[in-house]
Amino acid sequence: MSTAQPAPSSARPATLTERRKAATELEIARTAAALFAERGGAVTAEDIARAAGVAPRTFYRYFRTKEDAVAPLLTWGVRSWTERLAELAAREPELPLGEVLERAAREALTPADARAAEALEWTRGLLHAMRDNPALRAVWHRAHHESELALTEVLARAGAAGPLEVRLAAAAADGALRAAVEVWAAGESDEAPAELAVRGLRLVGAGLPWLAQRRGPGAG
Structure with a gap:
């Protein structure tokens, strides 16, 4: 991240x-x-x-x-994909939101340099430490709650769905990203976190078919 x-x-x-x-x-x-x-x-x-x-x-x-000291790092990390999502959704208005979510997640969880790779390893270590530290877990969940709220705003602006559908999609998409990182950190899969996130988002999309619809003037 x-x-x-x-x-x-x-x-x-x-x-x-x-x-x-x-x-x-x-x-x-x-x-x-x-x-x-x-x-x-x-x-x-x-x-x-x-x-x-x-x-x-x-x-x-x-x-x-x-x-609380780790909160800024976690918050900025989990929200980096929301920023990428907003930028991509605005730049390619006809692209289905499911694909936008996948591309943004892949970019956010694929380290661009050594420092980003180091930060991802810190996240792995933090998740290990959280198992015996409820206060750290609370910080992690709070960061993802903030990410979900930001994601809801982006999806509401970019999609043609009602409030319930948008909130459900935001919660499910953020949950997919969180689960992907947690599975990777626990060593429960050999896949990279980006690949796990994309797979999770595709499972989300299977239950929310409107995410696969084209947007913009040519949709329909």
Whole structure:
């Protein structure tokens, strides 16, 4: 999954202070993810602060708990495919949404460089640590809930379906992506996470046939 910093939600450019704050937050999140992946729940907030090169008081200025420290990385990771989805759906308005979902998921879960591959491995380690850490699991599920909400907005703009169908599709698609990463992290399949996600999305599409319909002026 991508670890790139997302664009600010506002149209105005971020200030230097905001950029520095975001960079510090992201560095702490990356450090926390690496330490949790390596040591599991034995990691402390002080360990994370020390490894990130910040004072403990600075850590607590950004995060309430050690588990919260991984939230930015997970949130940006699981939402990277939503951003790709929105871009692709707008760029190719006649492409069926099922295909848009698959292509966006494949791009999001195929590391583009060494740092992205490292982030995916951190996610694997985090998922292992989550088995004995309910607080970490809560952060993971919260990130996916945010992803589902964003996905609902994208599908509502791009598709010709009612609110129930859109919400169901968003929940199922996000669930397919989450399940794919969890199956891969657990070593339950030899397939890459991108391939597992595409297979899961095709299962979702089989139950939601409107996702396979062409969109735009030529649809019908």
